[in-house]
Amino acid sequence: MKYVFILTLLVVAAAAGLWLTAVVIRWNDNMTQTPRIMPGERVFSMPAGVVPRGGEMTIPREQRDIAAKRPNPVKSSPGSVALGRERYVTFCVPCHGSEAKGGTTGPVATKFIPTPDLTNAELQRQRTDGYWHSYIVVGGAVMPAYGEALSSHEAWHIVNYLRSVAQK
Ligand code: HEC
Numbered sequence: 001m002k003y004v005f006i007l008t009l010l011v012v013a014a015a016a017g018l019w020l021t022a023v024v025i026r027w028n029d030n031m032t033q034t035p036r037i038m039p040g041e042r043v044f045s046m047p048a049g050v051v052p053r054g055g056e057m058t059i060p061r062e063q064r065d066i067a068a069k070r071p072n073p074v075k076s077s078p079g080s081v082a083l084g085r086e087r088y089v090t091f092c093v094p095c096h097g098s099e100a101k102g103g104t105t106g107p108v109a110t111k112f113i114p115t116p117d118l119t120n121a122e123l124q125r126q127r128t129d130g131y132w133h134s135y136i137v138v139g140g141a142v143m144p145a146y147g148e149a150l151s152s153h154e155a156w157h158i159v160n161y162l163r164s165v166a167q168k
Contacts, residue, residue, distance in 0.1 A: 058147060058152075059138070061134070061140075067130050067131065068127075068128045068130045070130035070133065070134075071130065072129035072133070072156055072159060072160070074160060076160040076163060077160075080156075080160045080161075081157075081160050081161050081164045083154070083157045083161075084154075084160050084164075085161045087154050087158050087161075088100070088158050088161050091146055091150065092158070094108035095109045095112060096118060097109070099119070100162060101119055103117065115143075119165050119167045120167065124163070124167075129156070129159045129163075132162060133155050133159050136150065136158055136159070137152060137155050
Protein backbone atom coordinates (compact mmCIF):
# COMPACT_ATOMS: atom_id res chain seq x y z
CA MET A 1 0.00 0.00 0.00
CA LYS A 2 2.83 2.26 0.98
CA TYR A 3 4.44 1.80 -2.47
CA VAL A 4 1.29 2.74 -4.27
CA PHE A 5 1.24 6.00 -2.31
CA ILE A 6 4.89 6.78 -3.12
CA LEU A 7 4.35 5.85 -6.77
CA THR A 8 1.36 8.20 -7.02
CA LEU A 9 3.43 10.93 -5.41
CA LEU A 10 6.21 10.36 -7.95
CA VAL A 11 3.81 10.43 -10.87
CA VAL A 12 2.29 13.69 -9.63
CA ALA A 13 5.74 15.23 -9.08
CA ALA A 14 6.90 14.13 -12.54
CA ALA A 15 3.77 15.61 -14.15
CA ALA A 16 4.27 18.89 -12.29
CA GLY A 17 7.91 18.97 -13.35
CA LEU A 18 7.05 18.37 -16.99
CA TRP A 19 4.40 21.05 -16.92
CA LEU A 20 6.78 23.56 -15.35
CA THR A 21 9.48 22.77 -17.93
CA ALA A 22 6.96 23.30 -20.70
CA VAL A 23 6.03 26.69 -19.28
CA VAL A 24 9.66 27.78 -18.92
CA ILE A 25 10.61 26.64 -22.42
CA ARG A 26 7.60 28.28 -24.01
CA TRP A 27 8.21 31.50 -22.07
CA ASN A 28 11.86 31.77 -23.08
CA ASP A 29 11.06 30.75 -26.58
CA ASN A 30 8.37 33.41 -26.88
CA MET A 31 10.73 36.10 -25.70
CA THR A 32 13.36 35.35 -28.30
CA GLN A 33 11.30 34.02 -31.17
CA THR A 34 8.60 36.63 -31.53
CA PRO A 35 8.79 38.34 -34.90
CA ARG A 36 10.35 41.80 -34.81
CA ILE A 37 9.49 44.60 -37.17
CA MET A 38 12.62 46.64 -37.73
CA PRO A 39 12.30 50.26 -38.83
CA GLY A 40 12.43 50.56 -42.58
CA GLU A 41 12.08 46.81 -43.08
CA ARG A 42 8.65 47.05 -44.59
CA VAL A 43 7.79 49.93 -46.80
CA PHE A 44 4.18 50.54 -47.64
CA SER A 45 3.68 52.62 -50.70
CA MET A 46 1.17 55.38 -50.19
CA PRO A 47 -1.49 56.37 -52.68
CA ALA A 48 -0.37 59.31 -54.79
CA GLY A 49 -0.91 62.77 -53.38
CA VAL A 50 -1.68 61.78 -49.80
CA VAL A 51 -0.08 63.52 -46.82
CA PRO A 52 0.27 61.85 -43.40
CA ARG A 53 -1.94 63.26 -40.64
CA GLY A 54 -0.20 66.15 -38.97
CA GLY A 55 2.36 66.24 -41.76
CA GLU A 56 2.83 68.48 -44.72
CA MET A 57 3.89 68.15 -48.32
CA THR A 58 7.65 67.78 -48.74
CA ILE A 59 8.92 69.52 -51.83
CA PRO A 60 11.67 67.38 -53.40
CA ARG A 61 15.19 68.62 -53.89
CA GLU A 62 14.68 68.94 -57.64
CA GLN A 63 12.04 71.58 -57.00
CA ARG A 64 14.14 73.74 -54.69
CA ASP A 65 13.16 76.84 -56.66
CA ILE A 66 9.54 76.24 -55.66
CA ALA A 67 10.50 75.53 -52.03
CA ALA A 68 12.63 78.69 -51.99
CA LYS A 69 9.52 80.79 -52.54
CA ARG A 70 7.81 79.55 -49.38
CA PRO A 71 7.57 82.25 -46.74
CA ASN A 72 8.84 81.49 -43.23
CA PRO A 73 5.71 80.82 -41.14
CA VAL A 74 7.69 81.05 -37.88
CA LYS A 75 8.26 84.62 -36.78
CA SER A 76 11.75 85.15 -35.43
CA SER A 77 11.84 85.72 -31.68
CA PRO A 78 14.38 85.07 -28.92
CA GLY A 79 12.46 81.85 -28.17
CA SER A 80 12.54 80.68 -31.78
CA VAL A 81 16.25 81.50 -32.13
CA ALA A 82 17.02 79.63 -28.89
CA LEU A 83 15.12 76.57 -30.08
CA GLY A 84 16.79 76.75 -33.48
CA ARG A 85 20.18 77.04 -31.80
CA GLU A 86 19.39 73.99 -29.63
CA ARG A 87 18.52 71.87 -32.70
CA TYR A 88 21.49 73.31 -34.61
CA VAL A 89 23.85 72.19 -31.85
CA THR A 90 22.38 68.69 -31.94
CA PHE A 91 22.36 68.10 -35.70
CA CYS A 92 24.52 70.59 -37.53
CA VAL A 93 27.57 71.43 -35.39
CA PRO A 94 29.50 68.29 -36.43
CA CYS A 95 29.80 69.64 -39.97
CA HIS A 96 29.09 73.38 -39.74
CA GLY A 97 30.91 74.16 -36.48
CA SER A 98 29.51 75.63 -33.28
CA GLU A 99 29.47 79.17 -34.72
CA ALA A 100 28.14 78.14 -38.18
CA LYS A 101 31.36 79.49 -39.64
CA GLY A 102 31.88 76.35 -41.70
CA GLY A 103 35.25 75.42 -43.15
CA THR A 104 36.74 72.82 -40.88
CA THR A 105 35.38 74.23 -37.60
CA GLY A 106 33.12 71.19 -37.28
CA PRO A 107 34.88 68.01 -36.13
CA VAL A 108 33.32 65.93 -38.92
CA ALA A 109 34.04 68.51 -41.62
CA THR A 110 37.78 67.82 -41.24
CA LYS A 111 37.13 64.31 -42.56
CA PHE A 112 34.19 65.09 -44.81
CA ILE A 113 33.77 68.14 -46.99
CA PRO A 114 34.49 71.62 -45.63
CA THR A 115 31.17 73.44 -45.27
CA PRO A 116 30.28 76.98 -46.40
CA ASP A 117 30.33 79.84 -43.89
CA LEU A 118 26.63 80.23 -43.12
CA THR A 119 27.17 83.57 -41.39
CA ASN A 120 28.50 85.07 -44.64
CA ALA A 121 26.51 88.21 -45.41
CA GLU A 122 26.56 87.65 -49.17
CA LEU A 123 25.26 84.06 -48.87
CA GLN A 124 22.64 85.19 -46.33
CA ARG A 125 21.44 87.81 -48.82
CA GLN A 126 21.29 85.39 -51.75
CA ARG A 127 19.30 82.68 -49.97
CA THR A 128 15.66 82.85 -48.98
CA ASP A 129 14.36 81.29 -45.77
CA GLY A 130 12.49 78.76 -47.91
CA TYR A 131 15.70 77.79 -49.71
CA TRP A 132 17.52 76.98 -46.48
CA HIS A 133 14.46 75.30 -45.01
CA SER A 134 14.43 73.04 -48.07
CA TYR A 135 18.16 72.39 -47.65
CA ILE A 136 17.60 71.20 -44.08
CA VAL A 137 14.54 69.06 -44.87
CA VAL A 138 15.61 67.33 -48.10
CA GLY A 139 19.39 67.88 -48.05
CA GLY A 140 21.83 69.46 -50.46
CA ALA A 141 24.31 68.41 -53.09
CA VAL A 142 26.24 66.38 -50.50
CA MET A 143 24.62 67.51 -47.28
CA PRO A 144 22.34 64.84 -45.81
CA ALA A 145 18.59 65.45 -45.38
CA TYR A 146 17.26 66.08 -41.88
CA GLY A 147 13.56 65.78 -42.69
CA GLU A 148 13.29 62.59 -40.68
CA ALA A 149 15.06 63.89 -37.59
CA LEU A 150 13.48 67.31 -37.50
CA SER A 151 9.95 68.52 -38.05
CA SER A 152 9.39 71.13 -40.72
CA HIS A 153 8.61 73.56 -37.91
CA GLU A 154 11.94 72.91 -36.19
CA ALA A 155 13.71 73.50 -39.51
CA TRP A 156 12.14 76.98 -39.69
CA HIS A 157 13.40 77.68 -36.16
CA ILE A 158 16.90 76.68 -37.29
CA VAL A 159 16.61 79.08 -40.23
CA ASN A 160 15.71 81.82 -37.74
CA TYR A 161 18.77 80.91 -35.71
CA LEU A 162 21.00 81.05 -38.81
CA ARG A 163 19.59 84.50 -39.66
CA SER A 164 20.47 85.66 -36.14
CA VAL A 165 24.17 84.85 -36.62
CA ALA A 166 24.47 86.68 -39.95
CA GLN A 167 27.51 88.93 -40.23
CA LYS A 168 26.52 92.56 -40.47
C1 HEC B 1 27.44 65.58 -42.73
C2 HEC B 1 27.80 66.97 -42.69
C3 HEC B 1 26.68 68.01 -42.61
C4 HEC B 1 25.72 68.12 -41.65
C5 HEC B 1 25.51 67.23 -40.43
C6 HEC B 1 24.94 69.27 -41.98
N1 HEC B 1 25.42 69.84 -43.13
FE1 HEC B 1 24.74 71.55 -44.00
N2 HEC B 1 26.12 71.34 -45.48
C7 HEC B 1 27.09 70.36 -45.53
C8 HEC B 1 27.90 70.55 -46.73
C9 HEC B 1 29.09 69.68 -47.12
C10 HEC B 1 27.38 71.68 -47.39
C11 HEC B 1 27.88 72.29 -48.70
C12 HEC B 1 27.69 71.36 -49.86
C13 HEC B 1 26.25 71.16 -50.20
O1 HEC B 1 25.62 72.13 -50.61
O2 HEC B 1 25.76 70.03 -50.04
C14 HEC B 1 26.27 72.16 -46.57
C15 HEC B 1 25.51 73.28 -46.86
C16 HEC B 1 24.57 73.83 -46.01
C17 HEC B 1 23.88 75.09 -46.24
C18 HEC B 1 24.18 76.05 -47.39
C19 HEC B 1 23.19 75.97 -48.48
C20 HEC B 1 23.44 77.09 -49.43
O3 HEC B 1 24.20 76.88 -50.38
O4 HEC B 1 22.90 78.17 -49.21
C21 HEC B 1 23.04 75.28 -45.19
C22 HEC B 1 22.10 76.44 -44.95
C23 HEC B 1 23.19 74.15 -44.31
N3 HEC B 1 24.13 73.30 -44.84
C24 HEC B 1 22.52 74.00 -43.12
C25 HEC B 1 22.63 72.89 -42.30
C26 HEC B 1 21.84 72.70 -41.11
C27 HEC B 1 20.85 73.68 -40.56
C28 HEC B 1 22.21 71.48 -40.60
C29 HEC B 1 21.63 70.79 -39.39
C30 HEC B 1 20.22 70.46 -39.46
C31 HEC B 1 23.24 70.92 -41.46
N4 HEC B 1 23.45 71.80 -42.47
C32 HEC B 1 23.87 69.72 -41.24
C33 HEC B 1 27.29 69.35 -44.64
C34 HEC B 1 26.50 69.09 -43.53
